[in-house]
Amino acid sequence: MNIVRIRFIEGPNIFTYRPILLARLDLEAYTGKESIDIPGFGERLLHHFPGLWQHHCAKGRPGGFIERLEDGTYFGHICEHVAIEIGHLAGIPANYGKTVYAGRPGLYDVAIECASFPAQRRALEAALDVVTSLAEGRNPGDLDALIREVARLYEDDRLGPSTQAIVDACRRRNIPVRRLQASFLELGYGVHRKRIEATLTDRTSCVAADIASDKALTKRLLDEAGLAVPPGGVAVDEDEAVLLWRHLDGPAVVKPLDARQGQGVSLRLESEAEVRAAFREAKRYAREVIVEAYVPGENVRVLVVDGRAVAASVREPAFVEGDGVHTVRELVDLVNRDPRRGEGHEKPLTKIAMDEIARQVLARQGMSPESVPQAGERVALRESANLSTGGEARDVTDVLHASYLRIAERAAEAVGLDVCGVDLVVPSLTSPADAGGWAVIEVNACPGIRMHEHPSSGSPRRAAEAIVESLFPAGSDGRIPIVSITGTNGKTTTARLVAHGFALAGKAVGLTTTGGVYIGGECVCRGDTTGPMSARLVLSNPRVEVAVLETARGGIVRGGLAYDVADVGVITNLSLDHVGQDGLETIDDIAFVKALVGECVRDDGAVVLNADDPRVLALAPRFRAPLVLVSQVPENPHVARHVQAGGTAVVASDGVLYEWQGGAQRPIIGVAQIPICLGGLARFHVENAALAAAAMRAAGLPRSTVAKALATFLPEQNTGRLEMYVLPNGARVVLDYGHNPAGFREVGRWLQALPCRRRVGVVGVPGDRANHVVEEAGRALAPWFDEFIVKEDADLRGRTPGEVARLLSSSIARACPDKKVEVILDEREAALIAVRGLGPEDVVCVFYERLAPLKEALEELGARPWHKVVAEAAGERLAML
Numbered sequence: 001m002n003i004v005r006i007r008f009i010e011g012p013n014i015f016t017y018r019p020i021l022l023a024r025l026d027l028e029a030y031t032g033k034e035s036i037d038i039p040g041f042g043e044r045l046l047h048h049f050p051g052l053w054q055h056h057c058a059k060g061r062p063g064g065f066i067e068r069l070e071d072g073t074y075f076g077h078i079c080e081h082v083a084i085e086i087g088h089l090a091g092i093p094a095n096y097g098k099t100v101y102a103g104r105p106g107l108y109d110v111a112i113e114c115a116s117f118p119a120q121r122r123a124l125e126a127a128l129d130v131v132t133s134l135a136e137g138r139n140p141g142d143l144d145a146l147i148r149e150v151a152r153l154y155e156d157d158r159l160g161p162s163t164q165a166i167v168d169a170c171r172r173r174n175i176p177v178r179r180l181q182a183s184f185l186e187l188g189y190g191v192h193r194k195r196i197e198a199t200l201t202d203r204t205s206c207v208a209a210d211i212a213s214d215k216a217l218t219k220r221l222l223d224e225a226g227l228a229v230p231p232g233g234v235a236v237d238e239d240e241a242v243l244l245w246r247h248l249d250g251p252a253v254v255k256p257l258d259a260r261q262g263q264g265v266s267l268r269l270e271s272e273a274e275v276r277a278a279f280r281e282a283k284r285y286a287r288e289v290i291v292e293a294y295v296p297g298e299n300v301r302v303l304v305v306d307g308r309a310v311a312a313s314v315r316e317p318a319f320v321e322g323d324g325v326h327t328v329r330e331l332v333d334l335v336n337r338d339p340r341r342g343e344g345h346e347k348p349l350t351k352i353a354m355d356e357i358a359r360q361v362l363a364r365q366g367m368s369p370e371s372v373p374q375a376g377e378r379v380a381l382r383e384s385a386n387l388s389t390g391g392e393a394r395d396v397t398d399v400l401h402a403s404y405l406r407i408a409e410r411a412a413e414a415v416g417l418d419v420c421g422v423d424l425v426v427p428s429l430t431s432p433a434d435a436g437g438w439a440v441i442e443v444n445a446c447p448g449i450r451m452h453e454h455p456s457s458g459s460p461r462r463a464a465e466a467i468v469e470s471l472f473p474a475g476s477d478g479r480i481p482i483v484s485i486t487g488t489n490g491k492t493t494t495a496r497l498v499a500h501g502f503a504l505a506g507k508a509v510g511l512t513t514t515g516g517v518y519i520g521g522e523c524v525c526r527g528d529t530t531g532p533m534s535a536r537l538v539l540s541n542p543r544v545e546v547a548v549l550e551t552a553r554g555g556i557v558r559g560g561l562a563y564d565v566a567d568v569g570v571i572t573n574l575s576l577d578h579v580g581q582d583g584l585e586t587i588d589d590i591a592f593v594k595a596l597v598g599e600c601v602r603d604d605g606a607v608v609l610n611a612d613d614p615r616v617l618a619l620a621p622r623f624r625a626p627l628v629l630v631s632q633v634p635e636n637p638h639v640a641r642h643v644q645a646g647g648t649a650v651v652a653s654d655g656v657l658y659e660w661q662g663g664a665q666r667p668i669i670g671v672a673q674i675p676i677c678l679g680g681l682a683r684f685h686v687e688n689a690a691l692a693a694a695a696m697r698a699a700g701l702p703r704s705t706v707a708k709a710l711a712t713f714l715p716e717q718n719t720g721r722l723e724m725y726v727l728p729n730g731a732r733v734v735l736d737y738g739h740n741p742a743g744f745r746e747v748g749r750w751l752q753a754l755p756c757r758r759r760v761g762v763v764g765v766p767g768d769r770a771n772h773v774v775e776e777a778g779r780a781l782a783p784w785f786d787e788f789i790v791k792e793d794a795d796l797r798g799r800t801p802g803e804v805a806r807l808l809s810s811s812i813a814r815a816c817p818d819k820k821v822e823v824i825l826d827e828r829e830a831a832l833i834a835v836r837g838l839g840p841e842d843v844v845c846v847f848y849e850r851l852a853p854l855k856e857a858l859e860e861l862g863a864r865p866w867h868k869v870v871a872e873a874a875g876e877r878l879a880m881l
Contacts, residue, residue, distance in 0.1 A: 001025060001026065001027050001028055001029075001030055001075065001079065001128045001131070001132055002025070002026045002028055002128075003023050003024070003025060003026075003124070003125065003128065004023075004024040004025065004026050004107075005023070005024050006021065006022070006023040006024070006121055006124070007021075007022055007023075008020075008021060008022075008114060008117040009021075009022055009114075009559055009560040010178070010179075010560070011532060011559075011560040011561040011562055011563065011564065012560055012561045012564065012596060012599075012600045013111075013556070013559075013560030013561070013596070014556065014557060014560075014592070014593055014596060015096075015098050015111040016096055016111070016113060017564075017599075017600070018096070018113055018114075019113070019114045019115075020096075020111045020112060020113055020114050020560075021111070021112045021114040021117060021120045021121060021124065022109060022110070022111050023109070023110045023112075023121075023124055024102055024107065024108070024109050024110075025076050025079065025107070025108045025109075025110055025128070026106055026107055027074070027075050027076055027106040027107075027108065028106065030074075030075040030106075030132075030135070031105050031106030032105060032106070033074070033075060034072035034073060034074060034075075035069050035070075035072055035073050035075075035078060036070070036071070036072040037072070038135050040137075041134060041135055042069050042070060044134045044137075045069070045078070045082070045131070045134055046066070048130070048134070048140060048143060049082060049085050051085050051088060051089065052065055052066065052069075052081060052082075052085055053066055055081050055084070055085070057081070065081050074099075074108070075131060075135070076099045076108035076110060077099040077108075078131055079099075079110065079124070079127045079128055079131050080097045080098070080099045080110045080112060080127075081097065082127035082130060082131055083097075083110075083112060083120070083123045083124040083126075083127035084097050084112060084123075086123040086126055086127060086130075086146070086147060086150055087112075087119070087120055087123045087150065089147045089150075090119065090123070090147050090148075090150035090151035090154055091151055091154060092115050092116060092119055092120060092123070092150070092154050093115055094112060094113040094114060094115050094120065095113060096111075096112070096113035097110070097111065097112045097113065098110075098111045099111075110124070112124065115154075116153065116154045116157040116158065117157070118153045118154075118156070118157050119150050119151075119153035119154035119157060122149065122150050122153055123150050126146050126150070129141075130143070130146075155342065155343075159179070159183065160183060160198065160344070160448075160450075161347065161348055161448075161449075161450035161453065161454060162198050162199055162448050162449045162450055162453075162464075163183045163185065163198050165449060165450070165453045165463070165464035166185065166196065166198075166199070166464045166467060166468060167185065168464065169462065169464040169465045169467070169468045170187055170468055170478075172465075173468060173472065173475070173477060173478075174477045174479075175187055175188055175468065175472060175476075175477050175478040175479075176188055176189055176478060176479065176563070176564060178536075178540075180195070182197075183197050183198045184196070184197050185197075186540060187468075187471065187472070187478055188472065188477075188478025188479065189478065189479055189480045189482070189539045189540075189544075189547065189563070190480040190510065190538075190539060190540075190541060190542065190543075190544035190545060190546075190547060191480060191508075191542060191543065191544060191545050192472070192476065192478040192479065192480065193478075193539075193540055193541075193542050194471045194472070194478070196467075196471075197446070198446055198448075199419050199446050199447055199448070199449060199467060200419070200445065200446040201418060201419060201467070201470075201471060203418045203470075203471070204417060204418050204419065204445065204446075205416050205417070205418075207416065208415050208416035208417045208445065209417070209445040209446070211415050211416065212415055212417060212420065212443050212444060212445040213258045213260070213445065214257065214258055215255070215257055215258065215290050215442060216233075216234050216257060216288075216290060218415060218442065218443050219232075219292075221414050221415060222411055222414055222415075222440050222443070224414075225410060225411070225413075225414035226410075227407060227410060227411055227414065227440050228436075228438060228439045228440065229439055229440055229441075230253070230292040230293040230294075230295050230439050230441065231248065231292060231293050232244060232248065232252075232253075232290060232291050232292025232293055233290070233291060233292075234257060234288050234289065234290055234291075235279065235288070235289050235290075235291050236287070236288055236289075237279075238275075238276045238279050238280070241254065241275055241276070241278075241279040241289060241291050242272050242275050242276065244291040245269070245272070245275045245291055248291075248292070248293045249293070250293060250294060251267075251268045251269055251270045251293075251294040252268075252269045252270075252275060252291055252292065252293065252294055253265070253266070253267050253268075253269070253290075253291070253292050253293070253294050254266045254269060254275060254278035254279055254281075254282050254289060254290070254291050255282055255289070255290050255384075256282045256283075256285040256286030256288075256289060256290070257286045257287070257288040257289060257290055258286050258288075260388075260444070262382070262384045262385075262386025262388050262389040262391075263285045263388075263389075264281050264282040264283075264284055264285040264286070264357075265282070265357075265384040265386070266278035266281060266282070266357060266360065266383070266384075267294055267383035267384055268294050268364075268383055269294075274360070274364075275291070277360060278360075279291075281356055281357060281360075295425040295438075295439045295441070296425070296427075297425040297426050297427045297428075297437065297438070298314055298425065298426050298427075298428070298429055299314065299315050299316075299385040299423070299424075299425055299441075300312055300313070300314055300315075300396065300400060300404065300423070300424045300425070300426055300429070301313050301315055301393070301421050301422070301423055301424075301447075301451060302400075302404070302405060302408035302421070302422045302424060303419075303420075303421055303422075303447060303449060303452055303461075303463050303466075304408050304409055304411075304412040304417075304419070304420050304421075304422055305418070305419050305463075305466040305467055305469075305470050306418055306419075306466075306470040307409060307412065307413065308409065308466075309405035309406075309408050309409050310397075310452075310461065310463060310466040311395070311397050311449075311452040311461035311463050311466075312395070312396050312397045312399075312400045312404075312405065312408075313393040313394060313395055313396060313397075313451045313452060313455060313458075314393070314394045314396050314429070315385030315386070315387065315391050315392070315393050315394075315451065316385055316391055316392045316393070316394070316456075317380055317381070317382040317383055317384060317385045317389075317391050318352045318358075318380075318381040318382040318389055318390030318391050318392075319378055319379060319380050319381055319382075320332055320334075320335055320352075320373070320378075320379050320381065321373075321376065321377070321378055321379070322372070322373025322374050322375055322376065322377040322378075322379060323373075323375050324372065324373070324374055324375040325372070326372065327369065327370050327371060327372050328362065328367060328368070328369050328370070328371050328372075328373065328379055328381075329354055329369040329370065331373070331379075332352050332354055332369075332381065335352060336351040336352060340454075341390075344388070348450050348453075348454035349387065349390075349392065349454075349456070350387055350388055350389065350390050350391075351390060352381055352382075352389070352390030353389065353390065354369055354381075357382065357389075358381045358382065361380055361381055361382060361383055362379070362381070365379065365380065367379065387448065387450065387451050388448070392456040393451035393452075393455045393456055394455060394456060394457045394458050395452065395455040395457070395458025395459050395460070395461060396429055396458065397458075397459070397461055398459070399429050399430065400426075400429050400430075401426075401429065401430055401431060401432050401433065403432045403433035403434070404424055404426055404433055404438070407422075407424065407433055407438070407440065408422035408424065408440075411440050411443050412443065414443075415443045417443065417445055418470065419445075419446075419447065419467055419470070420443055420444055420445060420447060421443075421444040421447025421448070422440060422442075422443050422444075423440070423441040423442040423443070423444070424438060424439070424440055424441065425438060425439050425441055426438045449463040449464060449467075480539075480544060480545055480546055480547060481502075481545075481546045481547070481567045481568075481699050481700070482539075482546075482547045482549065482563055482565075482566040482567050482568075483495075483498050483546070483547070483548045483549070483566065483567065483568045483569075483570065483695050483699055484549045484551045484561075484563075484566040484568070484569050484570070484597050484600075484601075485498070485548070485549065485550050485551060485569075485570040485572065485597075485691075485695070486550075486551045486552065486553075486556075486569075486570070486571055486572070486594045486597040487570070487571050487572030487573050487574065487594065487610070487616075488572070488573050488574050488575045488590070488740065488742060488743075489572060489573055489575065489684065489738075489740070489742055489743045489746070490572040490573065490684060490687060490688045490691065491513075491514075491530075491550045491551075491552070491572055492513045492514050492515065492550055492718075492720075492721065492737070493676070493685065493688040493692075493718055493721050494570060494572060494688045494691045494692045494695070495511060495512070495513055495548050495549070495550040496511070496513065496713070496717065496718055497688065497689065497692035497696075497709060497710065497713055498548045498692050498695050498696055498699075499511040499518070499546075499548040500709050500712070500713045500717065501692070501696045501701055501705060501706060501708075501709030501710075502545075502546045502548065502696075502699075502701070503520075503521065504705055504708055504709050504712070505701055505705050507545040507546045508520045508543050508544055508545045508546070509521075509544070509545070509546050509547075509548055510537075510538030510539070510541055510543075510544035510546070510547045510548070511538070511547075511548045511549075511550075512529050512530055512534040512535055512537075512538055512548075512549045512550050512551075513529065513530065513550045514528045514529070514530055514550065514552070514737070515528075515529075515719055515720060516529055517529045517534050517537055517538060519538070519541055519543060519544060520543060520544075524537070525537065528552075530549075530550045530551060530552035530554075530555055531552065531554065531555025531558070531559055532555055532559040532560060532561060532562035533559070533562075534549075534555075535547070535549045535551070535555075535561070535562035535563065536562040539562060539563060546699075547563075549562075549563075549566075551597055553590060553593050553594060556593050556594070556596055556597075557593055560596075561596065561597075561600055563600070564600065565600050565601060565602040565605070566597070566600060566601050566602070566605065567601070567602060567605045567606075567698075567699055568601065568605055568606050568607075568608060568695050568698045568699050569597045569598045569600070569601040569605070569606075569607045569608065569623075569625070570597075570607075570608040570691055570694075570695050571594060571595075571597065571598055571607070571608070571609055571610065571616050571619065572610055572616075572687070572688070572691055573610050573613045573616060573687075573742070574587060574590060574591050574594065574613060574615040574616055575587065575740060575741065575742035587615060588615075591615055591616075591618075591619060595619045595622050595623075598619060598622065598623045598625075599622055599623060599624075601623065601624070601625040602625065603624050603625055604625070605625045605626075605698070606625055606626050606627070606628050606648075606698035606699075607620075607623045607625050607626070607627050607628070608627075608628045608629075608630060608691060608694045608695050608698060609627055609628070609629055609630065610630050610631075610687065610691065611629040611630060611631040611636050611638050611639050611642075611649070612630075612631050612632055612633055612636065612687075617629075617638055626647070626648075627642065627647060628647070628648045628649065628650065628694045628697075628698050629642050629647065629648075629649040629650075629694075630649065630650045630651075630687070630690045630691050630694050631649065631650075631651050631652070631690075632651075632652040632683065632686060632687060632690065634651055634652075634653040634654075636651075639651060639660070643660045643661065643663075646662070647661075648660065648661045648694075648697075648698075649661075649694075650668070650690045650691075650693050650694040650697070651665075651690075652671060652686055652690055655670055655671045655672060655680060656668075656669070656670050656671065657669050657670075657671065657674075657689065657690055657693055657710075659693075659697060659703065666703065668693055668703050668706055668707050668710075669693075669706075669707040669710050669711060671686055671689075673707075673710070673711050674686075674689050674710045674711065674713075675711070675713065675714050675715055675867075676688075676689070676713060676714075676715055676718055676721075676722070677689060678722075678750070681750055681753045681754075682722060682750050683746070683749070683750070684746040684747075684750075685722070689710050692709075692710070693706050693710065696709065714867070715865075715866075715867050716865060716867065719851070720735060720736070720737050720848070720851045721736060721737060722734065722736050722747070722750070723735045723736070723865070724865070724866035724867075725858050725863040725864060725865060725866060726863065726864055726865075726866050726869045727835065727838065727861060727862065727863050728861075728862045728863075729838070729839070729840045730840040730841070731835075731838035731839060731840055731841070731842045731843070731844070732754075732756070732842075732843045732844075732866065733835055733838075733843075733844050733845075733846065733858060733863060734747075734751070734843065734844070734845040734846070735845075735846050735848055735851065735854060735855070736845060736846070736847055736848070737847070737848065737851075738847045739764075739765060739766055739847060740765075740769075740773070740777065741773070741776045741777050741779070741780035742780070744763075744777060744780040744781045744784070744847070745780045745784075747784075747845060747847075748780070748781065748783065748784025748785070749784070751784055751785075751843065751845060752784060754843060756841055756842060756843045757839060757841035757842055758786050758787070758838075758839065758841075758842040758843070759784065759785045759786050759787075759842075759843050759844075759845070760785060760786065760787045760788070760789070760834050760837075760838070760842065760843070760844040760845070761781060761784070761785035761787070761788050761789070761844075761845050761847070762788075762789045762791060762827075762830050762831050762834050762844060762845070762846040762847065763777075763781050763785075763788060763789070763790055763791070763808065763812075763847050764790065764791045764792055764793060764804070764805070764808065764827070764847060764849065765777045765804055765808055766793055766795075766797055766804075766849075767792070767793060767795070767796045767797035767798060767799035767803070767804050768797035768798060769804075771807060774804055774807045774808055774811070775807060775808075775810075775811040776811075777808060777811070778807070778808045778809070778810070778811025778812040778814075778815060779811055779812075779815045781812060782811075782812050782815035782816040782819070783815075783816070785819070785845070786819065786820075787819065787820045787821075787822075788809070788812055788819065788820065788821045788822065789822050789823075789824050789830045789833065789834050790805045790808050790809040790812070790821060790822070790823045790824075790830075791805070791823075791824055791825055791826065791827045791829075791830035791831075792804055792805050792825045792827070793827070793849040794827065794849060794850065795849070801825065802823070802825060805823050805825060806823075809821045809823050827846075827848065827849055827850065827853075827854075828853050828854065828857060830846075831844075831846045831848075831854055831857065832857055834846070835857075835858070835861065
């Protein structure tokens with residue numbers, strides 16, 4: 001068995017609304033084999049993984065998978081469940097899994113709910129090896145070591161407590177969260193977008209952070225701000241450190257100039273030997289070392305956010321308590337087994353290290369790592385109180401005198417940090433600062449907040465919520481309006497109309513289409529940009545106030561959605577296209593994929609449905625959000641029932657678009673006033689205009705703005721959709737992106753209403769369509785043209801040259817044997833031959849793959865946009881009058 005490809009899908013997808021790992025498996029030698037075909041396999045599997053008894057599978061109850069195993073199930077399904085079980089044993093919270101056929105025998109797609117892609121990828125890889133070994137009767141190896149490896153990968157990949165607390169706070173506020181990498185997060189969408197790394201925000205001044213990392217400069221600025229700091233200086237060698245110590249009146253502290261997390265810090269040094277040893281330890285972390293006076297008292301960390309002290313903790317240095325039996329080293333090992341302790345910042349507490357500083361602290365107590373403390377004896381392993389070195393924290397927010405909170409706020413102000421941890425030493429928590437004896441020891445950028453969120457004792461403080469509130473004040477959820485549009489045909493035109501409406505309303509619009517990504521009307525990325533990567537480009541752009549996203553099938557299948565919920569979802573229509581791709585065999589399969597857009601609409605949003613398409617209307621029960629129906633048939637009974645039940649509809653009736661709601665029929669605009677509808681002859685554009693109107697109204701735009709949007713959206717703004725040009729001899733050329741049977745029929749019907757002598761079609765179908773779709777396309781094209789030139793796309797999409805053209809031309813010839821059908825594979829050559837053979841009253845329609853080369857060729861032939869020719873003619877008539 002082999003993993004052909006594997007990827008992580010972070011947004012809602014066709015399997016679940018949660019992130020998944022999606023892998024394609026080739027069962028190879030196990031193709032067609034079931035669990036019951038290998039004697040003893042099930043018993044061996046359950047011997048090593050008894051937890052599989054608890055797997056529900058499709059049965060919906062514990063033991064469901066075992067029933068499938070005993071009845072006979074394929075090995076892709078088995079690998080899915082073994083991978084999930086390995087994850088469970090490693091502590092990964094993931095339960096959902098699904099295995100589906102991927103287009104040929106032995107090929108399967110496996111989706112597994114994914115809390116950690118690195119860990120669960122390794123679990124799946126291991127599952128294949130383990131299942132193969134058990135199927136072949138071999139020992140699967142050291143499974144305990146495997147599970148430890150997966151658990152380590154999971155722990156390495158997990159967010160630390162501070163970052164996770166911010167994620168949790170955002171989710172409580174319904175603020176979108178996206179992990180960029182490690183502890184980097186992106187919060188909110190568009191103009192509300194914020195980025196953070198742990199507690200370092202994109203509002204944190206780089207200058208302030210640099211100041212905070214230079215302890216000597218920080219002390220100077222604090223001193224200038226009138227805040228007490230310990231006396232001392234900076235040393236570059238041991239002798240200079242000793243000299244500074246001798247000038248201090250009492251014990252010293254030695255610490256790196258610019259290190260963090262308590263690294264290399266030694267306290268209460270009272271001899272030259274101690275100072276020299278401490279200097280050497282500090283020198284490991286920085287080129288320069290601070291030597292300053294030791295200030296006795298309570299070590300307090302105050303968290304200041306946006307100028308306000310929000311939490312305070314007393315930190316206690318790492319220690320162990322003797323039991324009269326175990327050595328100090330053994331006691332440290334026992335303490336480190338506490339599940340709350342981890343490496344670095346991964347858990348609420350950090351494991352205690354038995355390092356050189358710990359040995360020095362023990363030596364000052366007359367002990368070593370091998371000493372056995374008496375029962376109840378408290379043995380210090382650090383004198384600095386950092387949680388990063390194994391210390392613990394006690395919340396004192398409600399105890400600490402308010403004067404110290406104000407001092408912390410002044411310290412943060414002096415350095416210029418929006419989020420900072422101020423370390424104070426105070427003689428008493430409850431006595432005012434006026435009594436003296438206190439000092440500001442450090443000011444820290446990007447402070448850890450786990451001591452406040454998860455104190456060892458005292459009340460937890462919602463420090464993360466304070467940080468989130470500073471980024472998203474007044475209860476903001478960090479969201480922008482999102483309109484997501486899917487369907488078979490009309491997506492691009494509908495999306496462009498909606499974007500045009502919001503632009504008229506004064507909003508900076510981010511738009512994704514098959515023609516590119518646009519930010520505020522500027523094309524920032526060309527190509528077919530209808531997948532999640534393009535949508536993320538829009539949603540993460542800080543200029544975007546509204547996102548209008550054309551959302552295509554391929555992007556949904558391969559990458560899911562880039563957002564969690566939209567405000568408005570639109571499904572234009574559903575017809576034969578893309579069948580045979582990505583495991584989709586029927587229109588119902590395509591409908592299932594596109595329904596995701598409607599499912600991921602917020603409960604108080606709206607799903608706009610084409611009520612004239614039965615397949616679209618059949619999806620309605622899947623959606624939670626209110627429906628808005630669209631129809632070109634005023635007598636549509638579904639629309640009537642919907643409106644009678646209190647719903648809203650947009651209906652084209654007697655040449656006018658109306659909004660039906662609450663018994664009222666309010667006109668929006670006359671169809672003749674919508675330029676792209678070509679006087680109502682282009683019925684598919686009437687449909688697009690109605691869908692766009694419904695989406696704009698559902699998103700909150702007034703009817704007057706909607707009407708203006710539809711009236712001012714000109715044909716040249718709808719690039720590549722029914723673009724018509726006039727040649728010098730009066731012949732006309734139409735360029736359209738139609739590429740499926742339904743699209744061909746709609747354009748054909750419009751062409752029939754266009755007066756002309758002869759209609760020539762330059763036609764082709766993308767190579768990744770199934771044969772029967774290509775043949776249906778031929779039958780759809782056959783009635784509408786007098787002559788055909790069949791061409792092929794440059795991207796054959798897996799086909800051999802001429803293969804699709806032969807299928808399409810044969811289908812046309814069978815449907816209309818008396819019509820001329822010529823094959824010219826190159827698209828530009830085919831179009832030029834057709835154009836050069838046109839008479840003054842002829843029309844050629846080119847269903848293109850690449851628009852730009854065709855437009856360049858037409859320009860060279862002197863062709864001009866049809867609407868400009870008409871406008872000029874109208875102007876000449878007016879001048880004559």
